[in-house]
Amino acid sequence: MSLVWLFPAGLAALAALLLPVLIHLARRDEQRLIDFAALRWLSARPRPRRRIRFDDWPLLLVRLLLLALLAVLLARPALQGVEDDAPRVAVAPGVDIAAARGATGSGDARWLWLAPGFPAVDAGAAPPHMQPLASLLRELDATLPAGAPLTVVVPSVLDGLDAQLPRLSRAVRWQVVAAAPPAAAATAAPPPRLHIRHDPAGATALPWLRAVGQAWNAATPADIGGDEQPFADDAGVRVWLSARPVPPAVQAWARAGGRLLVDARTPLPADTQRLPVWHDDSGAPVIEQVAGGGGGWLRWAAPLQPATLPVLLDAGFPQHLRDVLQAPPAPTRALAAAMAPGRGAAAWPQPGYEPVPWLAAGIALLFLLERWLASARRRRGRP
Structure with a gap:
């Protein structure tokens, strides 16, 4: 210390x-000198001493x-x-406390909820079920001293997971308790809106894209205009059906994370590479990922006509195109037995x-x- x-x-x-x-x-205190009559005529005069008092x-x-x-x-x-090396038991919301105590047997440990702020179990009511479980585990691991044992009690089905298995700086006792999983919240995102700019040759593909927009959301028609008309809305997917180069403003929007789908006739920079992301049943590419041009560029591999892209006639074409343009959200629910945290993360320094x-x-x-x-x-x- x-x-x-x-x-x-x-x-x-x-x-x-x-x-x-x-x-x-x-x-x-001041000292006053008083003259006595008997000492008045004495010739000797004592010198007073000065000292700090x-x-x-x-x-x-x-x-x-x-x-x-x-x-x-x-x-x-x-x-x-x-450092406080007392053992901790973190309980995920939704787990019955009595069942958790019976499963762990850690009566002398500090019990807390695996929720923001990590409140004590005895402090009040249980937090709501939906919690960012993986990030809370990492935060709890960072705030605890390196020598504090940690037990995590979770239900048999976990929600609030992210894309990777949590890795902590300590070995964790992972205790799974049978519990009814909460109702899954709807996570489906609304379909994107198509914003199309075209030249006269690209207008031949409009009937197919209008049909796609109707299949996605009949109440919101596609935004269609000539290639001389700028895009007015940043939401949705921008489709460029023109032989002209993509305007610089649209390229900057794509580099910032926007979704851009260009025609097969659209000129691309010389250093770009194309990677097919969608093949039809015969193995022919339908849409390619453009790498090197910046941003999320996608490109039709051929003109949008049934003669060159037979996949346009398939009944599942609208849904498959949506899956390419709008990837489904990553799953956040899994069995707890398969999500035990790993070890290997660096320990965080503890404040004094x-x-x-x-x-x-x-x-x-x-x-x-x-x-x-x-x-x-x-x-x-x-x-």
Whole structure:
């Protein structure tokens, strides 16, 4: 265990220790010389000695100590190496506490909810079921000391997962308790809207794309205009059916994360590479991913006509095109037995313990003692 100062400049306030000393020197009891008649005619005159003398040593010491503690509080002392290694049991919302206690048998551990803020289990009602489980596990692992054992109690089916298995800095006891899974919330995203800009040759593909828009959402028709007309809406998918180059503003929008689908006749930069992302039943490419041009460019591999793209006649064409343009959300539900956290993440440094409550209590007690000693001095008739 070591002591560190988080704000060492606060120790400069120790210079204020001179104030009580100067005040006590300036306000010490005065001594008056009284001439006695029997000694008046003596020729010898004693020379008075001048020396530094303090009155009320207890009051002076209390004031000095009070100022010293204030300076220490400003400097923010912290103790490194003071770690609470008590075992913790984190319970996922939705798990019955009685069943969790019976399954773990950790009566002397600290029980907390696997929820934002990690409230104590005995503090109140259980949090709601939907919680970002994976990120909360990583946060809890980062806040606990390296030597604190951790047990996680989860239901048999987990929600709130992300794309990867959690990796923590410690070995975790993963306890699965049978529980009814909560109702899954609807996560389907609304279908995207098509914003189409075309030249005269590209207008021949409009009937097929209008049909796709009707299949997706009949209440929201596609936004269609000539290639000289700028795109007016940043939402949805932009479709460029023109032999002209893609405007720079549209390229910048695609680099910023927008979804852009260009015609097979659209010129591409010389350094681009094309990777097929959709093949028809015969293996011919339908849509290609354009790499090197920046952003999320997609490109039709052939003109949008049944003679060159027979997949246009398939009944599943609208749904397959939507899956390419709008990837379905990643699953967030899985069996808990297969989601036990791995080990290998770096341990997070723990902050030092700041004894602020103890310093504040000491300052308050010394202030009360100083007031009591000062009032006692006045009761004795001293300034």
